[in-house]
Amino acid sequence: MTNAGKKATIRDVAKLAGVSYGTVSRFLNGSAHVSPNAAERIARAIEEARYTPNQAARSLAQQRTQTIALVIQVESNETLIQASVAQAMTGANQTIGDAGYQMVTVIANTEASTSRIAQLVNSDFADGYMLFSLSEDDALAAAFLHTDRPVVMSEVSDRADRPFPAVDFANEDGQQEMTQRLLDAGRTRLAYVCGPGYSPTAINRFKGFQKALGSRFSERQVYFSDDWEMTSGEMAAVSFQPMLGELDGIVCANDDIAIGVISQLARFGYRVPEDIAVTGFDDSPVAMLSQPKLTTVRQDSQLHGRTMADLLLSMMQGATVKPDYVRLLPTTIVERQSA
Numbered sequence: 001m002t003n004a005g006k007k008a009t010i011r012d013v014a015k016l017a018g019v020s021y022g023t024v025s026r027f028l029n030g031s032a033h034v035s036p037n038a039a040e041r042i043a044r045a046i047e048e049a050r051y052t053p054n055q056a057a058r059s060l061a062q063q064r065t066q067t068i069a070l071v072i073q074v075e076s077n078e079t080l081i082q083a084s085v086a087q088a089m090t091g092a093n094q095t096i097g098d099a100g101y102q103m104v105t106v107i108a109n110t111e112a113s114t115s116r117i118a119q120l121v122n123s124d125f126a127d128g129y130m131l132f133s134l135s136e137d138d139a140l141a142a143a144f145l146h147t148d149r150p151v152v153m154s155e156v157s158d159r160a161d162r163p164f165p166a167v168d169f170a171n172e173d174g175q176q177e178m179t180q181r182l183l184d185a186g187r188t189r190l191a192y193v194c195g196p197g198y199s200p201t202a203i204n205r206f207k208g209f210q211k212a213l214g215s216r217f218s219e220r221q222v223y224f225s226d227d228w229e230m231t232s233g234e235m236a237a238v239s240f241q242p243m244l245g246e247l248d249g250i251v252c253a254n255d256d257i258a259i260g261v262i263s264q265l266a267r268f269g270y271r272v273p274e275d276i277a278v279t280g281f282d283d284s285p286v287a288m289l290s291q292p293k294l295t296t297v298r299q300d301s302q303l304h305g306r307t308m309a310d311l312l313l314s315m316m317q318g319a320t321v322k323p324d325y326v327r328l329l330p331t332t333i334v335e336r337q338s339a
Helices: 010-017 021-028 036-049 055-062 077-081 083-098 111-122 140-144 171-184 200-216 230-246 255-268 301-316
Strands: 067-073 102-108 129-132 151-153 166-169 190-194 222-224 249-252 277-279 296-298 326-329 332-334
Touching (some): 010 036, 067 083, 067 111, 083 129, 083 301, 151 301, 166 200, 171 200, 171 249, 171 332, 249 255, 255 277
Parallel strands (some): 067 102, 067 129, 166 326, 190 222, 249 277
Antiparallel strands (some): 296 332
């Protein structure tokens, strides 16, 4: 027994259990090298002594922080309130919390914040990192090249300077399938509104559109957005105005852009889908609020976050994962009224 008012130590637990200090330490760290009999005695001794592990000391000894960092890079703060981002964060946080870790979210939206995040990574402030929405033309990824902590990315990238496994959606296949659906329905005069060029997701979805059109593809009928917002969709429709009479479909890189296109087409007097069909991507909540309701490509963003977290946790537990490993999650077409 311990003295009244004195906090029990590992040595107190070891004495009560009749085992060594090292055996108790291995038990507390989850080691398999503790016999069932010793483990039972230690568990009883911990309860009797009312011993509470010093988590800070254990983390220091193990060189762990019990935190996992979700690093989100955004060019526009509006991106943070998009449903796909919020749902992925929710899924990742649940999985990480269930595993006994705390998820911390850091946002890179300025040069100064990127520099601060790089300094944090160099100090090993987290046990693992999930890189979400990392830009194609930014040097933030370089901060993670020299860490010995596991890293998982949220998007497939062909960049050689990003040797990290990735969990992503089958964006190219999903957009190719959506475009082919329009072609099969007789909508052959198509335009495309691409997401921002810094985004691997935007690039992969654009590839799907190009693949479906094949030799019919013309870059003249593509609008390259600066972001993922509704205003970009409106600007795209304005840009297409001289050729709207020739088009019978507009394929969009995400739902917000598609809703912007629909709004601007209505101002110009065009009917959707009677005159021009419009499609989105993500199946975000706004797809059901659109008038008409949006035909789109569905992706499960909570599954995205959970799968990223599961992969990272497995790497933290010693699983060998090749740097070029890619897990592609499925997408499905949701047919509504806009196409």
